[in-house]
Amino acid sequence: MATLSINGTQQTVQAADDTPLLWVLRDELGMTGTKFGCGMAMCGACTVHINGQPTRSCVTPISALQGVQVATIEHQETDAIGRVVQAAWVELSVAQCGYCQAGQIMSAIGLLKSNKNPSDQEISDAMSGNICRCGAYPRIHAAIQLAAKNLAKAGTGAPS
Numbered sequence: 368m369a370t371l372s373i374n375g376t377q378q379t380v381q382a383a384d385d386t387p388l389l390w391v392l393r394d395e396l397g398m399t400g401t402k403f404g405c406g407m408a409m410c411g412a413c414t415v416h417i418n419g420q421p422t423r424s425c426v427t428p429i430s431a432l433q434g435v436q437v438a439t440i441e442h443q444e445t446d447a448i449g450r451v452v453q454a455a456w457v458e459l460s461v462a463q464c465g466y467c468q469a470g471q472i473m474s475a476i477g478l479l480k481s482n483k484n485p486s487d488q489e490i491s492d493a494m495s496g497n498i499c500r501c502g503a504y505p506r507i508h509a510a511i512q513l514a515a516k517n518l519a520k521a522g523t524g525a526p527s
Contacts (some may be wrong), residue, residue, distance in 0.1 A: 411497030415524035463501035
């Protein structure tokens with residue numbers, strides 16, 4: 368049994384210490400926004416934020432999460448940068464099949480929290496670990512640029 372801080376709420380879970388966070392989120396807590404992709408931290412579908420940093424939940428055991436803050440895609444509507452990124456995704460119709468999009472959005476939010484005005488290369492570098500089988504990369508890139516522009520206009524681009 369472990370107590371984890373997920374989306375600002377203390378959650379007591381029954382899973383073994385070596386259980387990956389992904390399975391605790393999905394199977395025990397019913398938070399299915401975080402997706403299983405590869406199970407090897409190579410595709411990005413399972414990206415969450417741990418203490419504000421994009422992290423692959425499929426290889427992160429819950430034993431490593433004591434005293435840290437975990438944020439999932441389900442919580443991003445409460446975050447100013449998260450709302451702007453999600454709005455850009457919708458405005459540009461980024462998602463095709465949509466399976467990878469939660470992980471893509473979590474990585475994009477992580478980028479914009481640490482770099483409010485990323486260059487094209489910085490966007491490419493930050494997103495390089497996220498795979499989109501549909502090939503929506505140009506729209507993903509454009510949505511991040513749009514979100515950065517909208518955050519700058521709103522004065523919300525500062526790291527939080």
